[in-house]
Amino acid sequence: MAGKRWKIDLEESLRIAMSALRANKARGFLTTLGIVIGIVAVILTMTAANGLQSTFRQSFSSVGSDVIYVSRFPWVMRNDFFLYRNRPRLDLRSANALERRLRGSAIVNPTLGGRQDLKFRSETMEGISVVGTTEKQTIVASAQPAVGRFITDFDVTYKKNVCVIGTEVRDALFGTANPLNQQMKVGRFTFRVIGVMEKQGGSFLGGPNFDRQVFIPISTFVKAFGGERSQDVNLAVKAPSQEALADVEFAVIGEMRKIRQLRPSEPDNFSINKLDTLVGTFNNVMGVVLLVGLLITSVSLFVGGVGVMNVMFVSVTERTREIGIRKAIGAKPHSIMFQFLFEAAAIGLVGGLAGIAIASVLTAVINALVMPASVSVGILVIAVVVSIAVGIVAGFVPAWKGARLNPIDALRYE
Amino acid sequence: MDRNSENGHAADGTALSLRDVVKTYVVGTDVVHALRGVSLDIRRNEYVAVMGPSGSGKSTLMNVIGCLDVPTSGTYSLEGQMVANLNEYQLADIRNQRIGFVFQTFNLIPRANIFHNVELPLIYAGVARSQRRERVERAIERVGLANRVKHKPNELSGGQRQRVAIARALVGEPSIILADEPTGNLDSKTGDEIMTLLDELHQAGQTIILVTHEDYIAAHAHRVIRLKDGIIESDSPTSGRAG
Numbered sequence: 313m314a315g316k317r318w319k320i321d322l323e324e325s326l327r328i329a330m331s332a333l334r335a336n337k338a339r340g341f342l343t344t345l346g347i348v349i350g351i352v353a354v355i356l357t358m359t360a361a362n363g364l365q366s367t368f369r370q371s372f373s374s375v376g377s378d379v380i381y382v383s384r385f386p387w388v389m390r391n392d393f394f395l396y397r398n399r400p401r402l403d404l405r406s407a408n409a410l411e412r413r414l415r416g417s418a419i420v421n422p423t424l425g426g427r428q429d430l431k432f433r434s435e436t437m438e439g440i441s442v443v444g445t446t447e448k449q450t451i452v453a454s455a456q457p458a459v460g461r462f463i464t465d466f467d468v469t470y471k472k473n474v475c476v477i478g479t480e481v482r483d484a485l486f487g488t489a490n491p492l493n494q495q496m497k498v499g500r501f502t503f504r505v506i507g508v509m510e511k512q513g514g515s516f517l518g519g520p521n522f523d524r525q526v527f528i529p530i531s532t533f534v535k536a537f538g539g540e541r542s543q544d545v546n547l548a549v550k551a552p553s554q555e556a557l558a559d560v561e562f563a564v565i566g567e568m569r570k571i572r573q574l575r576p577s578e579p580d581n582f583s584i585n586k587l588d589t590l591v592g593t594f595n596n597v598m599g600v601v602l603l604v605g606l607l608i609t610s611v612s613l614f615v616g617g618v619g620v621m622n623v624m625f626v627s628v629t630e631r632t633r634e635i636g637i638r639k640a641i642g643a644k645p646h647s648i649m650f651q652f653l654f655e656a657a658a659i660g661l662v663g664g665l666a667g668i669a670i671a672s673v674l675t676a677v678i679n680a681l682v683m684p685a686s687v688s689v690g691i692l693v694i695a696v697v698v699s700i701a702v703g704i705v706a707g708f709v710p711a712w713k714g715a716r717l718n719p720i721d722a723l724r725y726e
Numbered sequence: 727m728d729r730n731s732e733n734g735h736a737a738d739g740t741a742l743s744l745r746d747v748v749k750t751y752v753v754g755t756d757v758v759h760a761l762r763g764v765s766l767d768i769r770r771n772e773y774v775a776v777m778g779p780s781g782s783g784k785s786t787l788m789n790v791i792g793c794l795d796v797p798t799s800g801t802y803s804l805e806g807q808m809v810a811n812l813n814e815y816q817l818a819d820i821r822n823q824r825i826g827f828v829f830q831t832f833n834l835i836p837r838a839n840i841f842h843n844v845e846l847p848l849i850y851a852g853v854a855r856s857q858r859r860e861r862v863e864r865a866i867e868r869v870g871l872a873n874r875v876k877h878k879p880n881e882l883s884g885g886q887r888q889r890v891a892i893a894r895a896l897v898g899e900p901s902i903i904l905a906d907e908p909t910g911n912l913d914s915k916t917g918d919e920i921m922t923l924l925d926e927l928h929q930a931g932q933t934i935i936l937v938t939h940e941d942y943i944a945a946h947a948h949r950v951i952r953l954k955d956g957i958i959e960s961d962s963p964t965s966g967r968a969g
């Protein structure tokens with residue numbers, strides 16, 4: 313019985329709230345602007361965070377977490393480039409030396425990289441990353457050829473002109489045709505395509521795009537493009553397990569220092585890079601995105617809330633007489649309260665839905681132009697809940713004020 | 727002549743009884759004594775007119791009786807129940823179920839149509855939708871507006887609006903109908919129609935208390951209470967009745 317009564321009360325409250333909203337469309341809509349912006353901000357922040365995270369994971373899935381990279385420069389440099397500028401180059405000789413010293417405890421894969429133009433018949437691509445590597449590439453990094461095979465020991469030893477291409481290179485040069493055993497140009501030289509790597513999912517915020525890259529034997533790279541006299545060798549060192557990574561890192565530093573014949577007082581003149589370095593940078597980016605998003609969101613939701621509160625105070629004042637009438641015929645404080653809370657919640661919801669609509673459009677634009685992004689159901693639910701909650705919180709004091717009115721004073725109000 | 731038409735509080739005959747009711751308003755430094763000790767009993771099915779000059783406390787008295795306002799001192803019991811001890815929720819229930827208030831200015835809710843206006847007391851009483859419909863229609867029919875249920879108050883004449891207000895007052899089958907100058911905003915012909923309606927309600931067993939400045943309106947009642955400066959000046963049967 314009591315439950316039934318509540319339901320009847322709620323129905324009436326909802327009915328009044330809706331008719332009040334309909335009567336004050338323009339005012340309600342303007343007030344919701346803050347909420348609209350807040351909801352857009354919250355959705356975009358979360359979408360951006362999700363997008364960044366998944367793009368990051370995809371882009372660097374091939375950078376194994378049990379691998380360290382030895383290179384001349386650190387991956388992440390700020391304004392300290394001058395510290396590293398005078399470091400000696402990493403050459404193949406020291407790469408081989410490190411490999412020998414670590415044999416049995418870690419796998420070492422040297423690579424050389426450069427940019428070359430590609431050409432197949434009339435199709436061309438300019439400035440594509442060409443990586444000279446060895447058969448150990450597929451052990452050290454997780455990406456495998458999806459079609460054909462990878463470079464072998466034999467290809468490296470005999471400096472074969474063979475290449476393994478990324479999916480974007482395949483799409484651009486060969487379209488839907490089968491690229492295997494086709495002859496394509498890398499720079500001035502002709503290479504036979506022996507494999508296509510599996511898709512690794514684009515670039516992360518302008519970082520390397522592993523799908524837009526060509527692998528060739530490192531020996532061929534040196535012969536064709538000059539090699540270590542003009543480029544730095546990068547060394548990937550794979551530990552037998554993630555737990556062993558710290559030990560391997562320690563060993564690598566030690567061995568490298570011996571190879572470089574560094575005295576104990578001298579600092580390292582090489583850099584150790586690993587996924588952690590990137591994760592750290594990523595977390596910084598993410599932190600900034602979340603912080604800025606949160607700031608914009610809370611400021612605009614606060615402004616929106618204040619707006620709703622204002623409108624609700626006006627609404628309560630305008631309907632003081634109506635409150636008096638309702639109380640005179642038996643409305644209880646909570647009925648009046650519900651009536652205004654519903655109205656406030658509905659204003660919030662209207663703002664939230666508008667925000668969702670705008671954010672969806674913006675997300676589609678981001679998806680098309682910047683990075684893969686989509687609004688998830690979870691985010692939508694959060695947006696709806698947040699917008700209603702802002703309305704209710706903002707409407708609480710005005711609703712309370714209305715509910716507490718003395719019937720006779722309210723009736724007398726002009 | 728005895729001010730109280732009955733001695734004591736005959737349990738079944740008494741609709742309400744006031745003893746030494748005082749209502750004082752404090753406005754800034756001014757103290758206004760709107761009621762200065764009013765005692766009166768009203769029996770079931772009485773038809774009472776309250777008269778008196780402007781500012782004599784008629785509306786204040788009605789508001790106290792209607793539980794819209796609480797007395798500063800004195801006691802008020804409605805059908806044997808002491809009103810002073812009731813909380814806000816219990817007062818709301820009394821206003822909802824035992825009192826039907828008709829105002830000079832109609833006090834309908836402008837955005838709601840006639841049906842909904844009349845339906846409101848039942849909604850606040852928690853009556854199920856299915857039962858509401860029939861009762862609302864019956865009340866609207868009783869005031870002769872069956873063909874106007876979908877109209878908004880501003881589409882009706884003053885007399886029709888007051889009929890709606892009466893329908894709203896009686897839909898909850900209250901013990902008492904209170905009407906504070908129900909014809910005050912109407913011309914005399916329309917006022918007569920409203921009074922005919924109240925007469926019918928009285929004949930059907932309703933207790934009615936109304937405030938008026940007009941003798942010909944008061945003549946519909948069977949008892950006239952005259953207020954002056956917040957106290958009862960006289961309380962007598964109407965001349966027509968008492969002979």
Ligand SMILES: Nc1ncnc2c1ncn2[C@@H]1O[C@H](COP(=O)(O)OP(=O)(O)OP(=O)(O)O)[C@@H](O)[C@H]1O
Pocket residue numbers: 751752753758759760778779780781782783784785786787
């Ligand atoms: N809310 C209030 N605050 C202060 N004084 C009030 C208030 N309500 C009524 N009064 C005063 O109480 C006195 C009685 O007022 P009341 O409205 O009961 O008179 P009334 O007999 O109904 O007059 P009228 O015939 O003009 O309607 C008046 O002096 C009025 O000014």
Ligand SMILES: [Mg+2]
Pocket residue numbers: 784785786906
């Ligand atoms: Mg009055």
